[in-house]
Amino acid sequence: MTAALFAEQVLNGLQLGVMLFLMAAGLTLVFGIMNLINLAHGSLYMMGAYLTATFQQATGSFFLGLLLALPATAVVAMLVELVALRQLYDRDHLDQVLATFGLILFFNELTRIIWGPSAYFLDVPEVLSGTVEVLPGIPYPAFRLAILLAGLAVAAFLFFLIARTRLGMLIRAGASNREMVSALGVDIRLLYTLVFGLGAALAALAGGMAGPILAVQVGMGESILILTFVVIVIGGIGSVHGALVAALLVGLVDTFGSVLLPAAAAEMAIYLLMALILVWRPSGLFPVNA
Amino acid sequence: MNPSQPLLSVRGIVKRYGGLAASDGVDLDVATGEIHSIIGPNGAGKTTLVGQLSGEIRPDAGQILFDGRDITTVPTYRRSALGLARSFQVTSIFPRLTVLENVALAVQAHAGHSFVFWRPAAEEERLREPAREALARTGLERHASSIAATLAHGEQRRLEVAMAIATEPRLVLLDEPTAGMGPEETRQMVDLLHDLRRDTTILLVEHDMDVVFALSDRISVLVYGRVIATGSPEAIRANADVRDAYLGEEYADG
Amino acid sequence: MPKITPGTLGAVAAVALLLALPPILDLVGAPFYVDVATRIAIFAIAAVALDLVLGYGGMVSFGHAAFIGVGAYTVGILSTHASNGTLLFDGALPIGGTHSALIAWPLAVLASALVAFFIGLVSLRTRGVYFIMITLAFAQMIYFFFVSLETYGGDDGLSLWERSSLLGLDLYDSTVFYYLVIFILIAVLVFCRRLVGARFGRVIVGARENERRMNAIGFPTYRYKLVCFTISGAIAGLAGALLANQTEFVSPSLLHWTRSGELIVMVVLGGMGTLLGPVVGAIFFLLLEDVLSELTQHWMIIFGPLLILVVLFANRGLLGLLRRGTGNDTR
Numbered sequence: 075m076t077a078a079l080f081a082e083q084v085l086n087g088l089q090l091g092v093m094l095f096l097m098a099a100g101l102t103l104v105f106g107i108m109n110l111i112n113l114a115h116g117s118l119y120m121m122g123a124y125l126t127a128t129f130q131q132a133t134g135s136f137f138l139g140l141l142l143a144l145p146a147t148a149v150v151a152m153l154v155e156l157v158a159l160r161q162l163y164d165r166d167h168l169d170q171v172l173a174t175f176g177l178i179l180f181f182n183e184l185t186r187i188i189w190g191p192s193a194y195f196l197d198v199p200e201v202l203s204g205t206v207e208v209l210p211g212i213p214y215p216a217f218r219l220a221i222l223l224a225g226l227a228v229a230a231f232l233f234f235l236i237a238r239t240r241l242g243m244l245i246r247a248g249a250s251n252r253e254m255v256s257a258l259g260v261d262i263r264l265l266y267t268l269v270f271g272l273g274a275a276l277a278a279l280a281g282g283m284a285g286p287i288l289a290v291q292v293g294m295g296e297s298i299l300i301l302t303f304v305v306i307v308i309g310g311i312g313s314v315h316g317a318l319v320a321a322l323l324v325g326l327v328d329t330f331g332s333v334l335l336p337a338a339a340a341e342m343a344i345y346l347l348m349a350l351i352l353v354w355r356p357s358g359l360f361p362v363n364a
Numbered sequence: 365m366n367p368s369q370p371l372l373s374v375r376g377i378v379k380r381y382g383g384l385a386a387s388d389g390v391d392l393d394v395a396t397g398e399i400h401s402i403i404g405p406n407g408a409g410k411t412t413l414v415g416q417l418s419g420e421i422r423p424d425a426g427q428i429l430f431d432g433r434d435i436t437t438v439p440t441y442r443r444s445a446l447g448l449a450r451s452f453q454v455t456s457i458f459p460r461l462t463v464l465e466n467v468a469l470a471v472q473a474h475a476g477h478s479f480v481f482w483r484p485a486a487e488e489e490r491l492r493e494p495a496r497e498a499l500a501r502t503g504l505e506r507h508a509s510s511i512a513a514t515l516a517h518g519e520q521r522r523l524e525v526a527m528a529i530a531t532e533p534r535l536v537l538l539d540e541p542t543a544g545m546g547p548e549e550t551r552q553m554v555d556l557l558h559d560l561r562r563d564t565t566i567l568l569v570e571h572d573m574d575v576v577f578a579l580s581d582r583i584s585v586l587v588y589g590r591v592i593a594t595g596s597p598e599a600i601r602a603n604a605d606v607r608d609a610y611l612g613e614e615y616a617d618g
Numbered sequence: 619m620p621k622i623t624p625g626t627l628g629a630v631a632a633v634a635l636l637l638a639l640p641p642i643l644d645l646v647g648a649p650f651y652v653d654v655a656t657r658i659a660i661f662a663i664a665a666v667a668l669d670l671v672l673g674y675g676g677m678v679s680f681g682h683a684a685f686i687g688v689g690a691y692t693v694g695i696l697s698t699h700a701s702n703g704t705l706l707f708d709g710a711l712p713i714g715g716t717h718s719a720l721i722a723w724p725l726a727v728l729a730s731a732l733v734a735f736f737i738g739l740v741s742l743r744t745r746g747v748y749f750i751m752i753t754l755a756f757a758q759m760i761y762f763f764f765v766s767l768e769t770y771g772g773d774d775g776l777s778l779w780e781r782s783s784l785l786g787l788d789l790y791d792s793t794v795f796y797y798l799v800i801f802i803l804i805a806v807l808v809f810c811r812r813l814v815g816a817r818f819g820r821v822i823v824g825a826r827e828n829e830r831r832m833n834a835i836g837f838p839t840y841r842y843k844l845v846c847f848t849i850s851g852a853i854a855g856l857a858g859a860l861l862a863n864q865t866e867f868v869s870p871s872l873l874h875w876t877r878s879g880e881l882i883v884m885v886v887l888g889g890m891g892t893l894l895g896p897v898v899g900a901i902f903f904l905l906l907e908d909v910l911s912e913l914t915q916h917w918m919i920i921f922g923p924l925l926i927l928v929v930l931f932a933n934r935g936l937l938g939l940l941r942r943g944t945g946n947d948t949r
Contacts, residue, residue, distance in 0.1 A: 105747065161930055168678050169929050172886055172925060173929040175879045175882075175883070175925065176922040178922070179876075179919075179922035179925070181922075183916050186916065296875065300755055300758045300875065303751040303752075304755050306751065307744075307752055337766040338763055340766075341759070341763060342763060345755055345756060345758070348752070348755060349756075356748075358748075439833075439838070441832075444836030445836050449834075450834055452834070456831045457828070459827065459828075465820070469821075469832075470835040472821075473835045473837050478821045479845065480816045480818055481809075481812065483816055484815045484816060485817045527835060531836065
C-alpha cells in the first residue's frame, strides 16, 4: 500500500467513523438516559436522507435541504416518542425491541409509499464537488472531507453540551438519578422528548450527509443501525466518549479490512473485532456503571 | 480435617473502590461448629465482605481459606460445591417456581451434573426427598406446592435458609436473615438457627443485636473495613473500643 | 405412565387435526394450502427453538435467522456439489456433495450448532441489551459472509437442483413432505417438552428467574445457557434444512435480520415460555402476513403499528390471553 492510498484509507475510515458516531451518540444517549433500546434509530437516519433529498429538490440547495431535514426529522421523532415510545421506558428490553421493530416496519413501508421503491441518488453540492489536497500529492474528495469535519464539529459541540450546559447537566443527572431531576422541578418527560429529538437530529444529519455518497433507499437505516450497535457495544452502552472512540475504531477497521482482506473476511472483520473486545471486556471499553 | 484449624479463615483481604477501602485488611477465623456473628455500623463493609466470601467480589489483596484450601479466586458456584452456602440480605428466591421447586433446585446443584435432557426432574426422588426435609426443617412443608412469590416475607426468608441448608453445607453464610421481620417472625428464625447449629457452622451477618447476642458463640466487630475485636458475647459487650465505635450509640438509640 | 389431562387431550386433538389436514384441504378444494401449512410448520420448529432460549432461558436472541440460514446453506451447498459432481473439499481427503437427507440434514444441524456454540460463547458473557445487540451483530456477520460467498451465488443465492432423498420417500409430493415436517415438528416438541421438565430445563428456567441465586446455590449457569443456546441453534438449523428443501432455493435473505425479528414476534405473539405458544404464534403470524398482503402490498404499514399495540396492551401473547381466566399458566 502506498503512502497516498494509506492516507486516503485513513480518511475514509475516519469519515465512516464520524458517521457512525453521529448515529451512536443519539442511540447511546437514549439508552443511557431513558433506558430504551431503539431499533428504529436507523429509520430516523433513513428519514433524514429522504427528507434531505426532498428539500434539496424543493429548494435547489443541498445545504438548505439538510438544514431543513434536521428539525423535520426531530419533530417526527418527538411525535413518535410522545405517541408510542414514552410508554416503553419502564418496559423490559424485549418489549422495546418488539415495539421498535414494529416501528421500523411501519417507517420502511411509509417511505416506500411516499417516495416509491426505487433508490435516490443525490448530487454532491457544487462547491464540494472537487478534491482537496490534504497532504502534498494526496488529493481527497472535498465532500467526504466536509463530512469528516462536520462530524468532528458535532462531536465537539456534543461534548460541550453535555459537559458545560444546563441541558447537559440535566442529561447527566437524568442518567444517574431520575428522582433528583424531577425534584429540581424539571419536567423529566419534556427532557426525555428533547433528548430523543436531539438524537434524531444527529441521525438525520448522518443520513442527509450520506445521501450523496450512498444510495438513498428503504432499508439503508438498518445496515448502519447494526454497525452502530457494534460501535455501542464496543464503546460501552451509555458512554458518549466510548461511542466516539469505538466509532473511529470500527470505521478504520472496516475500511482497512475491505482493502486488505478477501471479501468474506473483510465483511467479518468488525464483528470479530467486537468479539475480541468483548472477550477482553464484556461491558465494552468504557463501561458506564463500572 | 484438622480440628484445630478454622473452617473459614480470612487473611488480610482488601477491597478498594476508588479511594475508599471497603475492606481494609479484614482478618477473621470461623471455627467448625460455631455460630460466628459479624456486626458493625452501616458502611463498615459488611456487604463487601459477604460479597468476597461468596465469590461475587474479588479482593484486591489477601486470602480466603476454606477448610485450609485457598478459595480467593474460586468462582461462586464452585464455593457452593465445596460446602459454602449463603442466603441473601435482600430476599433472593425463584419467585415464580413453587417452594418445593426452589429447594429442589438447590439440591440438584449438588446431586451430580444437570446435563439431563429427558428424565423429568419432578420425578427424581433424589432431588425431592432432601428438598422436603429442608422444608420440614424450616417449617415450610405445608407451603411446598405454593408459588414462592405468594409466601409472606418471613416465610420467604426461611425459604432462603432452606435453600442454603438443602445442600448440606459445612458453612452457611447468612446475610441478615431477620431483615424486615416482625418480633414473631424473628423469634421463629432464632429457633431455626438454633436448631441448625447442630449440623453446620454458621457465619451470621446481623443487625438485630438481640438475635446476635442470643445465638453467637463468638462475635467479630467490623468498623471501617477492619475487624476491631473478636470474642465471646460477654467480651464484646465489655470491650471499650467496641462501645466507643458502635455499641454505645446503638444501644443509646434503642 | 402418561396421565390423562386436558393438556394431553388437547395435544391428541391437535395432532389428529394436523394429520387430517391434507385430506381436509383436498375435500374443500384447496390442496395448495398444504404447502402453506408446511411452511408454517417449518417456521414453528424454528420458533420453538427460539423459545427455548427466549422464553425458557430469558435470553433475547436477535440472531436466530442465522442458524436457519446456516442449516439451509449446508443442504444447498451439499446439493450443489452433488448435482454438478464437484468436490466440496479437495486434498488428501476429498469430500463431495450429497443429496441424501440422512447425511445432509444431520450436517446442517451440526453446522448450525457449531455456529451457535461460538456465537453463544462470546455473547453469553454479556447480558441484557448487550446480548440483544451482539446476537444481532453476529447474525449480520453470518449474513454478510453468505452475501460475499460468490462461489455459492453470493447475493443472488443458490438454487437446489434436487430435494434431499430420504428412505425412498417422494419429498416432491407436497403431502409426503408435509407429513415429514409435521413428524419432525412433533418430535421437536416432544424433545423440548422432556428437556424443559428435566434437570437441564430446571437450570435454564432458574437462570432466567434469578441467575445470581443459581450461582450461589452452585450452578455454573454459563455452561448450561451455552448448551441451551447451541441446542436451540441446532434445531433452528434443522428448520433451515427443511426450508431449503421446500423452497429449493437458499439465499442470504433467509438470514436477513428482519427474519430474526419475525421469529421473536412469533414467539412473543404466541406466548413465551410455553411450547405450544411459538407454534400458535407461527400459525398466526404467517396467516396474518398472508391475509394482510392480500389486502395491500403495503401490509407492513398495518402490521407494524399492530405489533406496537400488541406489545403495549397484550404482551402475554395469545396463549396468555386464552389462559388468563383459567390460571393454567406455566410461567
